[in-house]
Amino acid sequence: xxxxNLKFLNLDRTYITILNNTDTNVTxxxxxxxxxxxxxxxxxxxxAFCNLPNLKDLRLYRNSKLTYIHENSFGYAYNETELKLExxxxxxxxLQTIPxxxxxxxxxxxxxxxxxxxxxxxxxxxxxxxLMEPTHTMNLNNIAPEPSYHWREVKQEFKCSGPHALKNxxxxxxxxxxxxxxxxxERKSIENVTTTTTTTTTTTTTTTTETPPPPPPPSFEFNISxxxxxxxxxxxxxxxxxxxxxxxxxxxxxxxxxxxxxxxxDNQNFPDESNHEDFDDNEKIENSx
Numbered sequence: 001x002x003x004x005n006l007k008f009l010n011l012d013r014t015y016i017t018i019l020n021n022t023d024t025n026v027t028x029x030x031x032x033x034x035x036x037x038x039x040x041x042x043x044x045x046x047x048a049f050c051n052l053p054n055l056k057d058l059r060l061y062r063n064s065k066l067t068y069i070h071e072n073s074f075g076y077a078y079n080e081t082e083l084k085l086e087x088x089x090x091x092x093x094x095l096q097t098i099p100x101x102x103x104x105x106x107x108x109x110x111x112x113x114x115x116x117x118x119x120x121x122x123x124x125x126x127x128x129x130x131l132m133e134p135t136h137t138m139n140l141n142n143i144a145p146e147p148s149y150h151w152r153e154v155k156q157e158f159k160c161s162g163p164h165a166l167k168n169x170x171x172x173x174x175x176x177x178x179x180x181x182x183x184x185x186e187r188k189s190i191e192n193v194t195t196t197t198t199t200t201t202t203t204t205t206t207t208t209t210e211t212p213p214p215p216p217p218p219s220f221e222f223n224i225s226x227x228x229x230x231x232x233x234x235x236x237x238x239x240x241x242x243x244x245x246x247x248x249x250x251x252x253x254x255x256x257x258x259x260x261x262x263x264x265x266d267n268q269n270f271p272d273e274s275n276h277e278d279f280d281d282n283e284k285i286e287n288s289x
Contacts, residue, residue, distance in 0.1 A: 008032040013039075020045040024052055032057040036144075043068045056084050061091040061112065061144035071099030083107070089143035091115055094273040096161065100126045105138045112143035120171065125179035128171050131158065132178075218240035 001072065006027045016023060017040050024033070030052050041063045048070070049055060060066070069090070075081035077099065085103065089112035096119045103113065118124055130137055160166040166174070 003027045004029060006030055007166060009034070011035045011038070015040050017041060018043045018045060019048050021047050021051055024049055026051075027053055028052065031055060035063070036060060037062045039064055041066050042213050044070060044073050046070045046072050048073045053081075054084055057087040058085060058086070059089045059143065060093065061089045061229040063090075063093045063245065066090075066093040067095060069095065069099065069102065071101050076103055077101035084257050087143065088112070089258075091142075091144040093142065097123045098127060109139055110141045110143055111138050112141055114140075114142065114144075114158065118158060118171070119162050120160035120166045120169070120174065120178070121163070122179040128174055128178045131171050132174070 004027050007030065009026060009030055009032070012034055014035070014126070016035065019035065019041065028051060031054055033049075033052065033055060040281055041060075041064050044060075044066070048081050071077040072079075074083055074085070076083060083103065085107075086109045088103065088108050088110070090098075091112040092115040092272075095116045098113060098116075098118075113127075118127075120128065127138075158171040160169045160171065
């Protein structure tokens, strides 16, 4: 049978490690693809399913090592490719996050995302907030068949695997509006702006009145002028030298003035004292006679 007429392809339990568009480039008429329980599958690349425009049923459950799926795996995130996908199961894998722009989730009839170790952070806010809305945009179901040892159907429950403070907390128990939800097409618009070449550019100027910031507090800076420092030091040295040279001269002058004053005092004659000495001498002469 020619591959062009192939509708269903089963690649379960294969040794595929990275799935890209060359692995799925089989036929554009493929409607159902199953790559489940492939325990070596780790990554799904960009545009891995872009060659399958008629794909309606994709099952990727129980790939325990699958930790990454590119947001443009279906070509929807960057190119807004219209998809016919009706059933999508990626249950019981190792995915911590699911890209918001991976699919147009509201158009998929059955979605299986259970039993993945989801991180409860802002990258998963879109999913957490959708779970807590009264009307869900995602049609969540159990698609993966239960193992034979399960005698009854296990109810699908989404729990946080991290961070540590939210570990094992059910997603429905988180507060509403867990994280500000970013615009759904934000990344898409950024990509389009960067890749599209514009022939004409229109620049618009907007005038905004802003309150001027308060003046900065006065700063007290001590600016050193080295010439002034040199002049000051020179004057200080001159003053010191002048002081040590003048003070001894003044001391010598003072001593000389004192000696002059004493000499003048010694040369003076006191008549009372001389008469007294003469009187004593005369008395001694008379006594001897």
